[in-house]
Amino acid sequence: MAFLKLNFPVHTADNRLLLPAGAILSNSTLTQVIAANKATSQQTCRLLKHATIKRDLLDLISSPPYDLIFSDKTKVTRIINMLDNFQLPMQVLESLDYFKSANYYTYCHLIKVFTLSALIARDFLPDDREWAKFVSTGPTHDIGKICVPMHLLKKETLLTRAERGKIDHHMAAGYVMLSCFYGDHRHPAAIVARDHHERRDGSGMPAGIKLRRLMVETVIVCDIYDALISSRSYRPDPYDNRTALEEITRLAEMKKIGWKALRSLVALNRKAKPEPRQVTVSIEKRGSPPEHNNYGVFANGENGDMGLKKIS
Ligand SMILES: [Fe+2]
Numbered sequence: 075m076a077f078l079k080l081n082f083p084v085h086t087a088d089n090r091l092l093l094p095a096g097a098i099l100s101n102s103t104l105t106q107v108i109a110a111n112k113a114t115s116q117q118t119c120r121l122l123k124h125a126t127i128k129r130d131l132l133d134l135i136s137s138p139p140y141d142l143i144f145s146d147k148t149k150v151t152r153i154i155n156m157l158d159n160f161q162l163p164m165q166v167l168e169s170l171d172y173f174k175s176a177n178y179y180t181y182c183h184l185i186k187v188f189t190l191s192a193l194i195a196r197d198f199l200p201d202d203r204e205w206a207k208f209v210s211t212g213p214t215h216d217i218g219k220i221c222v223p224m225h226l227l228k229k230e231t232l233l234t235r236a237e238r239g240k241i242d243h244h245m246a247a248g249y250v251m252l253s254c255f256y257g258d259h260r261h262p263a264a265i266v267a268r269d270h271h272e273r274r275d276g277s278g279m280p281a282g283i284k285l286r287r288l289m290v291e292t293v294i295v296c297d298i299y300d301a302l303i304s305s306r307s308y309r310p311d312p313y314d315n316r317t318a319l320e321e322i323t324r325l326a327e328m329k330k331i332g333w334k335a336l337r338s339l340v341a342l343n344r345k346a347k348p349e350p351r352q353v354t355v356s357i358e359k360r361g362s363p364p365e366h367n368n369y370g371v372f373a374n375g376e377n378g379d380m381g382l383k384k385i386s
């Protein structure tokens with residue numbers, strides 16, 4: 075069995091150290107850090123009652139292209155009503171507060187990915203309890219970015235490989251944080267935070283596993299979609315909606331992600347809201363990506379580590 079090793083420390087939004095750099099994320103390490111943080115991980119609070127989250131969520135899903143995606147008012151109202159009673163650990167909500175003041179893009183991204191993945195998951199998890207279990211992954215897939223220097227998340231010029239490595243720390247950091255916040259390193263939210271950059275063909279990060287979990291893949295599809303249709307520090311112009319869907323389709327064609335969650339996303343992007351099973355995803359490529367995209371391009375002359383290493 076392979077375990078991850080941290081190349082950077084993991085701390086909470088209020089700067090409390092959870093694990094130092096060099097820690098190996100074995101079951102026993104995680105059990106120890108969970109036990110050490112038990113006293114602070116008990117309190118929960120209703121997500122949509124916290125601060126301005128409900129208002130922000132409703133605003134975000136009423137702006138294009140989300141207004142079309144969330145245009146089935148009956149279905150959306152039912153989902154919002156179910157989310158109204160949804161509880162999360164207080165430390166998760168404090169982390170959202172941190173992003174809201176320090177990095178508003180990430181705050182909005184977390185809420186949009188959460189709400190979109192909750193809507194998509196309803197297509198294949200009609201049972202309320204199963205769906206609620208999935209939704210407990212919450213708005214937290216990128217929570218580990220608390221452990222990434224803020225200037226790197228906002229950097230508009232090319233990143234060095236070493237800087238990219240610091241950003242890539244967020245998967246393992248989120249895994250540790252959510253293991254502590256939920257008191258369980260097998261909690262779905264912790265698994266999603268750890269695996270949301272993994273791919274079916276093993277080409278992802280941090281461990282390069284061959285991902286087979288639909289729950290994680292749903293968040294991945296929503297994560298990529300929202301990142302593409304948004305302005306980013308490394309790419310000032312967003313992808314248009316069609317080109318974004320084509321890019322995700324390309325990933326499915328390359329067998330990096332599956333088709334199920336993508337089909338649901340495509341169905342939601344159609345006015346008539348067809349059954350996802352009946353949707354044929356077009357593989358025609360007519361879109362054009364925006365110019366000035368620095369993603370995946372590194373500054374010259376740097377040869378840093380990638381933030382995480384897989385060891386056995
Ligand atoms: Fe991420």
Ligand SMILES: [Fe+2]
Binds near residue numbers: 183215216297
């Ligand atoms: Fe993300």
